[in-house]
Amino acid sequence: MIKLKTENLTKRFLGLVAVNKVSFSMEEGEILGIIGPNGAGKTTFINLISGIIMPSEGLIEYKGTDITYMPAHERARRGIARTYQLIHPLENLTLIENVMVGSIFAKGHGLREARTKAEALCHELGLTGLDRDTSRLSIFEIKKMEIARALANEPEVLFLDEVMAGLNSDETKDLIAMVQRIALERHLAVGVIEHVMGVIRELTHRVIVLEAGELIAEGKYEEVSKNPRVVEAYLGGGTV
Ligand SMILES: Nc1ncnc2c1ncn2[C@@H]1O[C@H](COP(=O)(O)OP(=O)(O)OP(=O)(O)O)[C@@H](O)[C@H]1O
Numbered sequence: 342m343i344k345l346k347t348e349n350l351t352k353r354f355l356g357l358v359a360v361n362k363v364s365f366s367m368e369e370g371e372i373l374g375i376i377g378p379n380g381a382g383k384t385t386f387i388n389l390i391s392g393i394i395m396p397s398e399g400l401i402e403y404k405g406t407d408i409t410y411m412p413a414h415e416r417a418r419r420g421i422a423r424t425y426q427l428i429h430p431l432e433n434l435t436l437i438e439n440v441m442v443g444s445i446f447a448k449g450h451g452l453r454e455a456r457t458k459a460e461a462l463c464h465e466l467g468l469t470g471l472d473r474d475t476s477r478l479s480i481f482e483i484k485k486m487e488i489a490r491a492l493a494n495e496p497e498v499l500f501l502d503e504v505m506a507g508l509n510s511d512e513t514k515d516l517i518a519m520v521q522r523i524a525l526e527r528h529l530a531v532g533v534i535e536h537v538m539g540v541i542r543e544l545t546h547r548v549i550v551l552e553a554g555e556l557i558a559e560g561k562y563e564e565v566s567k568n569p570r571v572v573e574a575y576l577g578g579g580t581v
C-alpha cells in the first residue's frame with residue numbers, strides 16, 4: 342500500500358531550484374534510500390514532506406490525503422516523523438525529556454503518559470541513564486535519542502537524515518539492525534538519507550538518487566550504483 346507520494350514536487354530558493362519536479366512514492370514496510378551528492382536537495386526534500394518549508398509547486402499525498410500545504414505539526418500528528426541532519430538536543434532537558442517532547446507535541450499526550458511511553462522507547466533502543474543531561478551523552482546515544490523522539494510520534498512514515506554519520510562501525514551495525522527491526526515491527530515506511538553506501542546497500546530495499554534537485558535514478562541499490570548517470574553525479578564527490 343502506498344503511504345506517501347509526491348508529484349512534481351519543486352522548491353525554489355530565489356534563483357536556485359533545490360528540488361526540481363520530484364515524483365516518488367513510498368510503500369508500507371519499505372526502507373527507501375535517498376542518496377545523492379552534497380547539495381543535491383535531499384534534506385530540502387524531507388523538509389518539504391515534513392512541512393518545515395512549503396513547496397513552490399507540486400503535490401504531496403499521505404495515505405490518500407493532499408497534505409501539500411498542511412502545517413508541520415498536523416503532519417506529525419498524522420504520523421510523519423523525521424530526525425534532523427543537524428542534531429539539536431534540547432539542552433536544558435534530560436534524555437528522557439527530549440524523547441517525551443515527541444509525543445507531547447505531536448500527539449498531545451499528558452506528561453505521565455509521555456514519560457511511560459518514552460521510557461519504553463528508550464528501553465527498546467538500549468538507552469539507559471535517562472535522567473542525564475544531554476551534554477553527557479555520546480553521539481551514538483544522541484542519535485538513538487533522536488530516533489526515540491521520532492518514534493514517540495507513533496509514525497507511519499519515518500525519515501532519517503544522516504543518522505549514521507559520526508558513528509563507528511560497530512555502532513553503525515547496531516543502528517542498521519535497530520532500524521530494520523523498528524521498520525518491520527511497526528510496518529513503517531522509512532526514508533533513509535545516508536552518504537555511506539555500505540549502509541544504503543545493507544539497509545534499503547530501493548533507492549532514489551537526487552542530483553541538483555532532480556530525481557535521476559530509481560531502483561535497487563545494486564542496479565542504481567552501476568547507472569552511468571549516477572556514477573557521473575558522484576564523480577569528484579566520492580564513490581557510489
Ligand atoms: N533555506 C535555504 N535557503 C536557500 N538555499 C537553501 C536553503 N536550504 C537549502 N538550500 C540550498 O538548496 C540546495 C540543496 O540543499 P540540501 O541541504 O537539501 O542538500 P542535501 O542533499 O541535503 O546535501 P547534504 O548531503 O550536504 O546534506 C543547496 O544548494 C543548499 O545550499
Ligand SMILES: [Mg+2]
Nearest residue numbers: 383384385426
Ligand atoms: Mg542534507
